[in-house]
Amino acid sequence: MDKLQIKGTWNELKGKLKQQYADLTDDDLLYEEGQEDRLIGKLQQKLGKSREEVIDMLRSAG
Numbered sequence: 001m002d003k004l005q006i007k008g009t010w011n012e013l014k015g016k017l018k019q020q021y022a023d024l025t026d027d028d029l030l031y032e033e034g035q036e037d038r039l040i041g042k043l044q045q046k047l048g049k050s051r052e053e054v055i056d057m058l059r060s061a062g
Helices: 003-020 036-047 051-061
Strands: none
Touching: 003 051, 036 051
16 A cells, blocks of 8 residues: 555545444554554454455545
């Protein structure tokens, strides 16, 4: 996933994810620049999805 793509639209994307997955918390969706892998890992654990599924989910939500 493109770092700028996440950075530029993160607040909007975060809102969409929280609507779609009500059990996600702000801590789960904490994005720090350069820490995309950490974010993807947290979402993998919380949602029980593979890395590829999480990346696809982030792309489709954006």
